[in-house]
Structure formats: C-alpha cells, structure tokens
Amino acid sequence: MRRLLTGILTTLLLVLNTVVMICPLMVFALLKLVLPGRGRDYASAGAMCMAETWSAIDKAIFALCIPTQWDVRGVDKLRQDTSYLCVSNHQTWVDIPALIESLNRRVPFFKFFLKKELIWVPLLGLAWWGLDYPFMKRYSKAFLAKHPELKGKDLEITKAACELFKRQPVTVVNYLEGTRFTEAKHREQQSPYTYLLKPKAGGVAFVLAALGEQLDALLDVTIVYPGDKAPGFWDLLNGSISRVIIDIRVHELDPALWAGDYENDPAFRETVQAWVNQLWAEKDRRIEQLRAEMN
Numbered sequence: 066m067r068r069l070l071t072g073i074l075t076t077l078l079l080v081l082n083t084v085v086m087i088c089p090l091m092v093f094a095l096l097k098l099v100l101p102g103r104g105r106d107y108a109s110a111g112a113m114c115m116a117e118t119w120s121a122i123d124k125a126i127f128a129l130c131i132p133t134q135w136d137v138r139g140v141d142k143l144r145q146d147t148s149y150l151c152v153s154n155h156q157t158w159v160d161i162p163a164l165i166e167s168l169n170r171r172v173p174f175f176k177f178f179l180k181k182e183l184i185w186v187p188l189l190g191l192a193w194w195g196l197d198y199p200f201m202k203r204y205s206k207a208f209l210a211k212h213p214e215l216k217g218k219d220l221e222i223t224k225a226a227c228e229l230f231k232r233q234p235v236t237v238v239n240y241l242e243g244t245r246f247t248e249a250k251h252r253e254q255q256s257p258y259t260y261l262l263k264p265k266a267g268g269v270a271f272v273l274a275a276l277g278e279q280l281d282a283l284l285d286v287t288i289v290y291p292g293d294k295a296p297g298f299w300d301l302l303n304g305s306i307s308r309v310i311i312d313i314r315v316h317e318l319d320p321a322l323w324a325g326d327y328e329n330d331p332a333f334r335e336t337v338q339a340w341v342n343q344l345w346a347e348k349d350r351r352i353e354q355l356r357a358e359m360n
Contacts, residue, residue, distance in 0.1 A: 072303030075130040079123060079302075083188050086119040094195025106232055112195055113174045113233075119192075120169040127162065131304040135166040139313035143171045148234050148279045150272060150318070151175060153286035154261055154348060155240040156295035159306070163288050167311040168236065172284070175236040178268065197229050224275055231279060239269050241341060246295070258349040260356075266341040270327040270334075277323030285314040287348055289355040310355050 093115060096108035127133065143149075149172055153160065168175060174196075181200045184190040193200075230237060241264035244250065256263050273280070289310040290296055296306050322340060325333030 090115040147281040
C-alpha cells in the first residue's frame, strides 16, 4: 500500500509539472515558427530554458517522494557552453530520468532521436516537437526489401536535425543499440557482449559528420540498476529502486572520425565501426564492474 500511494503521488506531481511547464514551452516553440533569424534562436533558447526548469522540478519531485539514490559519477568538468555527443546503454524508460538526474543543467539540454510514433504521447509528444527532437520512422528489413526507395530515410532525418543543432550548444544523445536491451533481443542478435546489444554506427557517424567540428567531447554514459532485470518506470515512481549508478566518462573525439564518407567509403566505414565496437567492449566490461559493486 505504501508503494502504491508513493507511485500515485509521484505520478500526480509529475503530471502537474508537465501540464504547467508545457504552456510556456509551447509559447516559445510557436514563436520559432513565426520569428525570423536571430529571433528564432532566442525563442529556441527560451524553450530550452523551460525544458531545463521542467527537468529540475522533476528532480525535486523524485528527491521528495522516492528513496532512490542517484549515484552520479564523472560530472565535475562538464560545461553548458559547448556541444557534446552522448552515448549510453539503454535498458528501460528509467534511463531518461537517469540522464536528467546526471546531466540537467550540467550540459546543454539534450536532444534524442525518437521513434515517429512517440509524437502521439500526450503532452510529451508536443514538448519534444517544440524542442526540435527529430522523429524517425524505422522500417524492418522485410519492408525495406519491398520498398528500397525508403532505405536511408532515417539518415536523411539525422542530417536535417544536425543542421538545426549547429545554431546553438547541444547535447546529442544516441542510443547505439537502437532499442532497449532484453534477453530475447540479445539471444536473437547473438550479441558478442554480455550486457549489451550490438551497436549501430550509422546514426552516430552522420552526427559526427554534421557536427564534428562543433562537438567538444564524447560523453560515454553507463547506467546500472540493482538486480538482474532492468526496472520498469512504475518501479521508479513507487520507490522500488534503491540505487542507480550513472557513470560518465569524457573522451576526446578524433577528427578522423568525421573525415570520410561513411556511406560510400568502405574503409572509412570500417574505421568508425571499429571505434564504436571498441567503445562498446569497454562499456560491457565497465557494466560488469559496476554490477559487482552494486550487488
């Protein structure tokens, strides 16, 4: 009963915060549609400020209502006046609050590449649209075989989104696995990693190609939860998660990673894929270490 009441209270406060904060955010978002040039940039900055305030209040709600310990590491030298590429393992919707807890107001407000269907999420879909989050349509291999003209459409959206990001500092979050980790997906892929799915290098390659000179560093985020199964969002809301480790490593980015043509140069493609695979192998080992510490 205590957890049920905790979950209901936390949910109500989060919904209230969303309803209140989405109003000024949408005002700035609509101004972006009508203002020219620098005016649009100022409106975009206003929308980002509203999103950061919204997230800060969410953090306060979690601190007030639930006992979860957010063990955040590696944020001492992060800055808000530059741009980052952020990569993270992905297990559950709780990963989003974990990023908010660790990065909000420490780096520029982050942008995700979202599934197109998420634009219909009540209130949040509008907010993501107002914040210029790119909505991407994902196609199965079978569908692309029947409609080859749609191949590469996601990468076109990536390019267009990155053009918008050039106008202000930004943290671009890329989940290299492309989907949340499950044991079933892990077996189906025959992933060579113990705790991760196979990474996809194409999206991050295009972000690097479009923004490489603007990006200050790579934020390598590793999130670990207690137990063998990733918790659900309701587990967070009702206070069932005792502790979350968010380990952040900052890596310099080699300009060679955006010096070639990923689509048309096989040698360069292999170079980027090798870099991603090495990053993922190191993350897999780090997850094992953090899980041992957690348990």
